[in-house]
Amino acid sequence: MDWSKAGTAAVPAQTEPPVPHRHDVPILLVEDDAGDAVLFEEVLADSDLGHDFTWSKSLAEAEEELRGSGSGTCILLDLHLPDATGLAAVRRMLEVAPEAAIVVLTGLADGRTGLSAVAEGAQDYLSKAQLTADGLNRAVRYALQRKQAQRATAALQAGRLQAQENARLERGLLPVPLLRDPGFRVVARYEPGRDHAILGGDFYDVVQTEDGSVHAVVGDVSGHGAAEAALGVCLRVAWRAAVMSGRTGPDQLRLLEEILVAEREEEHLFATLVTCVFPPGGTELTVVRAGHPGIMLRTGTGVSWYESPGGMALGFLPGHARWTEDSLPLRPGTSVVAFTDGLFEGRTGPAGERLGEQGLLRAAEGLHGLPGQEFVDRLVQDVSDRAADHGGLSDDVAILHLDWEHGS
Structure with missing residues (x-):
């Protein structure tokens, strides 16, 4: 065989790339x-x-x-x-x-x-x-x-596709509130946790029904990934449909649990959520919790933590959970803040201790006099800054700030 002739096929004549180190190319x-x-x-x-x-x-x-x-x-x-x-x-x-x-x-x-x-x-x-x-x-x-x-x-193509998927999931998980009364104010925010290129299963929604009542939900599907996000979208849409068809309270959660069990890909997946109902007039609040953190109440004098009697997370033990509907009076000008646990699960300080509910409450108390949008933005930024030395927010955050304008 003649190995002496020069040339290669399909190689353009152009300046050669830099010579690699002699042992760099296996x-x-x-x-x-x-x-x-x-x-x-x-x-x-x-x-x-x-x-x-x-x-x-x-x-x-x-x-x-x-x-x-x-x-x-x-x-x-x-x-x-x-x-x-x-x-x-x-x-x-x-x-x-x-x-x-x-x-x-x-x-x-x-x-x-x-x-x-x-x-x-x-x-x-x-x-x-x-x-x-x-x-x-x-x-x-x-x-x-x-x-x-x-x-x-x-x-690059994978990044573009992932951005498109994020946008599609965001539309499903984080919808525009459906309000009839301009006197009810909603501030909503979603903040992804560290190392998450795709949205997780955190979701929220706000719907005002014909009788003037405002219904809100914040929820979190366990785990993180496309399947969890899709399940979050399913639960959010099902919640909105339930509200618009008149199913509320524990009966609503039983319906959502049935849907979760039917739609989840893995048996271990579950979801936590909290629902809030604001009847017309702005003087009362009804809360139902399913394995979810409590809420914060903002008044002109400060911020307090409210944890109503709760029940088991959806899908944890299907058919065995019992949920309690709890009502409390609202003073004029009170704002309700509901959120997922990513807001307080981050690590802070030199020892990396968990921020926790009390740490979050202290951070919120320092901001209580701010308007709703600024309060939410500053609170998320404060929590994120505290966790910066430990990689930032450890999980996604969904947060709603809800109130009647001037307590009307």
Whole structure:
């Protein structure tokens, strides 16, 4: 076989990329011919590429060599192997080492096969009959560069798709309040926790019915991910439908639990929530809790914590929970703040102690004189700042600030 002729196939004539350190590029040759393998290693020794060289005689050997690795590797793949030939060899190698760059080795008359291999997912092809040190140098470098560019493009596309999914889930989890009376004010905010690229299962909603009553819910599906977010959307929509059809209180929660059990993908998933009903007039509040934290009440003199008698989280022991509806008087000008536990689960201070309900209450008391929107924004910022040394908010936060304007 003549190894002296220069050139590679399908490589553009352009300035070469920077030369890598000699041991930076692991090269795996998959070739069943021992003579070709020896000659190939000699050409490799004359190139500027490193000598981190491995030879596998079959695709099976290569699969074993690449198991659990492959990133940053350039695979030089012969298309005539004892256990795979042609494009089937390329497909199998892509399955085993999707992060590796692949250069297929062809015969002098196999240019069309090389192009087909590139279309299948290889980065380049190289004629064994035209192999030189410079040609090998160029093929390996550009294959690695193309693979890196493909990964960057794929990551960018994944980011775009994830942003679209977030937007879709946000519309389902965090709807626009449905209000008839401009005298009722709602401040709503959602804040993602650290390391969460996708929304979790926190949700809220506010609906005013024909009789003038305002109904609100804040809930949290256990866990974090697409399935939990989808379940949160399902529960939020079901809650709104229940309110508009007249189902409230414990009866409403029984319906929501039935839906959760029917729709959840994993048996261990459950949801906590708190519902608040503001009858017309602004002098009363009715609360039902299902495994959820209490609420805060803001008045002109301060902030207090209110924890009504509660019941079990939805789906924890289906059919066995009992929920209590609790009513309390509201003084004129009182605001109700409902939220998910991400608002107080963060770690603070040098020892990383949990902020907790009392820590959250102290933070809120320092802001009690602020208008609703500013109060919510400053409270979330304060909690986030306290947790900054420990990675920020440990979980997503959904928060509602609710009141009748001037207690009307």
